Structures are given as C-alpha cells and as structure tokens.
Amino acid sequence: xxxxxxxRVRGLEKSFDELHVLRGVDIxxxxxxxxxLLGSNGAGKTTVxxxxxxxxKADAGTAEVHGFDVATQAGDVRESISLTGQFAAVxxxxxGRENLVLVARLRHLTGARAIAEQLLARFQLTDAAxxxxxxxxxxxxxxxxxxxxxxGDPPVVFLDEPTxxxxxxxxxxxxxxxxDLAAGGTTVLLTTQYLDEAEQLADRIAxxxxxxxxxxxxxxxxxxxxxxxxxxxxxxxxxxxDVFLRLVGRDATREDQP
Amino acid sequence: xxxxxxxxxxxxxxxSLRHITRSLDTIITTTIMPIAFLLxxxxxxxxxxxxxxxxxxxxxxxxxxxxxxxxxxxxxxxRLFLDLQSGxxxxxxxxxxxxxxALWAHVLTSLAAIAMSVVVVVLAALVMGFRSGAGVLAWLGxxxxxGLFTLALTWLAVIPGLxxxxxxxxxxxxxxxxxxPFISSAFVPTETMPGPVRAFAENQPVTAIVDAIRALxxxxxxxxxxxxxxxxxxxxxxxxxxxxMLVYRRRFA
Numbered sequence: 001x002x003x004x005x006x007x008r009v010r011g012l013e014k015s016f017d018e019l020h021v022l023r024g025v026d027i028x029x030x031x032x033x034x035x036x037l038l039g040s041n042g043a044g045k046t047t048v049x050x051x052x053x054x055x056x057k058a059d060a061g062t063a064e065v066h067g068f069d070v071a072t073q074a075g076d077v078r079e080s081i082s083l084t085g086q087f088a089a090v091x092x093x094x095x096g097r098e099n100l101v102l103v104a105r106l107r108h109l110t111g112a113r114a115i116a117e118q119l120l121a122r123f124q125l126t127d128a129a130x131x132x133x134x135x136x137x138x139x140x141x142x143x144x145x146x147x148x149x150x151x152g153d154p155p156v157v158f159l160d161e162p163t164x165x166x167x168x169x170x171x172x173x174x175x176x177x178x179x180d181l182a183a184g185g186t187t188v189l190l191t192t193q194y195l196d197e198a199e200q201l202a203d204r205i206a207x208x209x210x211x212x213x214x215x216x217x218x219x220x221x222x223x224x225x226x227x228x229x230x231x232x233x234x235x236x237x238x239x240x241x242d243v244f245l246r247l248v249g250r251d252a253t254r255e256d257q258p
Numbered sequence: 259x260x261x262x263x264x265x266x267x268x269x270x271x272x273x274s275l276r277h278i279t280r281s282l283d284t285i286i287t288t289t290i291m292p293i294a295f296l297l298x299x300x301x302x303x304x305x306x307x308x309x310x311x312x313x314x315x316x317x318x319x320x321x322x323x324x325x326x327x328x329x330x331x332x333x334x335x336x337r338l339f340l341d342l343q344s345g346x347x348x349x350x351x352x353x354x355x356x357x358x359x360a361l362w363a364h365v366l367t368s369l370a371a372i373a374m375s376v377v378v379v380v381l382a383a384l385v386m387g388f389r390s391g392a393g394v395l396a397w398l399g400x401x402x403x404x405g406l407f408t409l410a411l412t413w414l415a416v417i418p419g420l421x422x423x424x425x426x427x428x429x430x431x432x433x434x435x436x437x438x439p440f441i442s443s444a445f446v447p448t449e450t451m452p453g454p455v456r457a458f459a460e461n462q463p464v465t466a467i468v469d470a471i472r473a474l475x476x477x478x479x480x481x482x483x484x485x486x487x488x489x490x491x492x493x494x495x496x497x498x499x500x501x502x503m504l505v506y507r508r509r510f511a
Binding site: 093148 | 262265266269270273276277280281344345346348349350351352353354355510
C-alpha cells in the first residue's frame with residue numbers, strides 16, 4: 001500500500017448540487033517537498049484539501065495520503081496529517097499556551113506542556129503565551145495556528161491559503177515557517193492564489209482551473225510555458241509590496257539569495 | 259473510534275466550559291430575562307393574578323425555570339455555530355480524535371451552563387421570597403425533569419447550530435420556546451383561558467412540566483403530570499436527537 005508519494009490523487013471528482021467543482025484531479029506530491037496548488041477563488045483548492053483531510057467525501061476517484069486511502073483509512077490519514085484552514089482555527093478565549101496544550105492532549109501526547117513551550121519559543125510567541133488569543137495580531141494568530149498544526153510532527157501538513165489576509169511582514173514569517181517545515185522533512189501541500197507565494201516556496205506547482213490540474217511542474221518548467229496567457233487567470237500581486245517592505249525596513253528579497 | 263471518546267470529550271468539554279467561566283456573559287444574559295420576569299410578575303402584575311396559591315412566586319417559579327432553560331439553549335446553538343464558523347470544529351475533525359466528542363462536548367457544556375443559570379435564578383427567587391419545604395428527593399425530581407428537558411432542548415438547539423447561516427439565525431429558534439410558557443399554566447391557571455387556547459395550553463409540554471415541578475416543590479402528589487412531563491421530554495429528546503444526528507451525518511459524513 002505504501003508508495004513513494006506522500007500524496008497521490010487520481011481522478012478526483014466532487015460536485016455540490018449543480019456545481020461540478022472537481023472534474024478529475026490528479027496530483028502526486030513527493031515526500032518532504034512543498035507542493036503549491038494554485039488557482040483563483042472558487043477554483044476548488046479548498047475542496048481538494050478538505051477531501052485530503054477527510055473532511056469531505058469525494059464523488060469519484062481515489063486519494064492516498066501517507067500511503068493511506070482517505071475514504072477507507074480515514075483514521076490512519078488523520079494520524080498522519082494536520083490541517084491549517086483558510087481562517088486561523090484557534091480558540092480566541094483560550095491563551096496561546098492553552099490552545100497548544102489542548103491540541104497536544106487531543107493528540108494523546110505525553111508532556112503536553114513541554115511541547116507547547118517548545119512551539120511557543122519556536123514561533124516567537126513566548127511573550128504572548130498567557131494572553132488570550134483574541135488580543136493577538138493576524139500574524140500571531142496564523143503563527144499559533146501553524147504551530148498547533150505541527151504538534152505530534154505529522155508527516156504531511158496542509159496549509160490552505162496560509163497567508164491570505166496577512167500583512168507583508170507576517171507573510172514573510174509564515175513563509176519562513178513553511179521552509180523550516182520542509183527542511184525538517186515534512187511534506188507540505190499549500191494552496192494559494194498568490195503567484196509569488198508559489199514561486200517563493202514551492203518545489204512543484206500545480207494550477208487548478210475548471211476542475212482540473214491544467215499544468216503541473218517545477219517553477220522552471222512552468223516558466224517555459226509561453227505565452228503567459230496560460231496563467232492569466234491568476235491574480236497579480238502588486239509590486240507595491242517591495243516598496244512597502246523597504247519603507248518599513250524589511251528586505252523583501254529571499255533570505256537565501258545573495 | 260471509541261477508545262478515546264471519554265478522554266477527548268472531557269478535554270473538549272473543559273475547553274468550552276472555559277468559554278463560559280471566563281466571560282460570564284452567557285450566564286448573565288441567560289438569567290437576566292427570567293429574573294426580570296420574576297420581578298415583573300411578582301411585584302407588578304402578580305397582585306392582580308389569582309393563582310390559587312398562597313404565594314404567587316411559589317406558583318410562578320417552575321415556569322420561570324422553563325424559560326431559563328429555553329433562553330439558555332439559544333447559547334448552545336450560538337456556541338456550536340461559532341465553532342463551525344471559526345473552523346475550529348474542522349480542525350478537531352481532521353485530528354485523530356473520537357469525532358463525535360466535538361459535538362458531545364457542546365451538549366455537556368450546555369447542560370452545565372444551564373444548570374448554573376437555573377441555580378442563579380432559584381437563588382434570586384429565594385431572595386424574592388420563594389420558599390419550599392420540599393425534601394431532597396423532591397428536589398432531585400425537579401432536577402431530573404429539568405435536566406431531561408434541558409437535554410431535549412439542547413439536542414434541538416444542535417440543529418440550528420449546525421445548519422444556521424448567521425449568528426442571529428442560530429439563536430432565533432429559541433424565541434418560540436421562550437413564549438411557549440405564556441400559553442401554559444406557568445403564569446396563570448389554564449381554567450381562565452377561552453376554549454381553544456385552554457385546550458392548547460393544557461396539552462402542550464410546558465404545562466405538564468410546570469405542573470409536575472410545582473407539585474414536587476409544594477409537596478403535593480404529582481399524579482400523572484410527572485409521567486406526561488417525562489413522556490414529552492423523552493419524546494422530544496428522541497426526535498431532536500434523531501434529527502440532529504441526521505443533520506450532523508449529512509454535514510460530516
């Protein structure tokens with residue numbers, strides 16, 4: 001049953017009433033890689049993620065995550081994954097620390113408090129640890145959200161539009177967190193509507209459009225696909241961002257570039 | 259599947275109970291209306307009402323407790339709706355936990371929150387002059403009827419909690435429940451009502467529940483009222499639970 005791909009999707013279909021959202025999606029994601037699913041709003045990115053995270057049943061097709069079938073081995077899939085949804089799914093009334101401890105206990109781990117402590121430090125939340133999450137900024141919420149997803153070191157992490165609604169600085173923080181994850185051997189499937197996000201992070205990029213994967217390759221492979229009409233339906237990120245980041249004192253270029 | 263059910267449910271119940279203990283809004287807003295009704299009916303309207311009871315507040319309290327439960331369950335729907343809306347319900351569902359514990363945690367939290375509210379309202383009634391010589395067994399009977407009634411309405415509240423599309427929609431279902439006691443024996447004896455209204459009042463669940471609780475508190479024989487009350491509560495519970503699980507399964511198959 002186990003194979004080399006961390007995620008393997010074949011002929012996935014899903015309709016909501018009259019709306020045929022997915023019309024046969026095929027995806028392979030290598031272990032330890034970052035895979036970006038790119039598409040405009042309503043393209044079905046979230047639907048794919050929800051099916052892979054066992055929250056939704058597909059109408060047709062198969063999907064395996066970490067070697068387990070999402071339909072017949074949902075419990076094993078849930079042991080192997082974590083999901084960070086589009087909206088930071090954190091508990092506003094609890095403190096950051098309590099959120100982390102809760103998830104660690106729900107994952108039946110021993111030493112929940114120590115795990116929480118480590119993650120708070122790793123995501124620079126130690127100072128805010130005992131404050132109610134409702135007082136957090138958008139970036140802090142998202143960092144807490146992602147740190148909650150890492151509890152128990154799941155081998156596969158789904159990030160559904162992890163930077164939507166974040167300011168540019170918070171976005172860079174999230175990007176760094178994603179890079180660190182992949183460097184540690186975790187497979188990351190992220191969805192985004194931002195071209196530059198996929199460009200910055202992903203080893204492979206798939207473009208979901210009209211219910212199908214219309215292109216799938218490395219950034220270099222995709223760039224060879226001219227004319228650019230191929231990608232015209234993806235929103236452009238304003239270059240004002242670079243200006244903004246310079247003005248507020250952060251360098252927008254990648255840290256691993258010279 | 260069931261291996262972690264108890265532990266997971268306890269963890270998640272602890273979580274939502276913290277929502278209630280950290281901001282007492284829920285308890286305050288749940289109890290404020292029943293207490294206002296108590297004040298209004300005891301000190302303003304009560305003098306003109308002939309209840310056939312020595313003390314009007316003793317007559318009134320059972321109906322006010324029913325209203326407390328009804329206004330409490332609107333928060334059950336509200337809390338469930340917010341958890342779905344915020345995505346935290348999905349986070350729990352995508353984790354290796356006993357899935358139904360996310361829903362049961364809300365049900366248990368509802369029971370606990372409403373129990374707290376009922377205690378607050380009974381204390382307020384005591385301050386206003388409510389007295390009962392009922393023994394432990396009678397009080398246990400009252401708690402049992404109210405507990406079963408709360409459980410039934412809680413499962414009823416799960417339905418709008420799972421299906422509502424707005425916060426208002428999630429809690430609006432309880433308005434008719436709050437009004438139902440007015441067309442019952444809760445405030446005035448049904449004998450004074452005109453034919454059709456009286457027929458409705460005497461055959462709806464609130465009258466049976468209120469009469470049973472009233473008899474228990476007044477140390478009078480409960481007669482068949484208690485069985486009719488329990489029958490209504492159990493019937494409502496089964497129907498509401500069935501529908502709620504149907505909605506739940508459809509949404510999270």
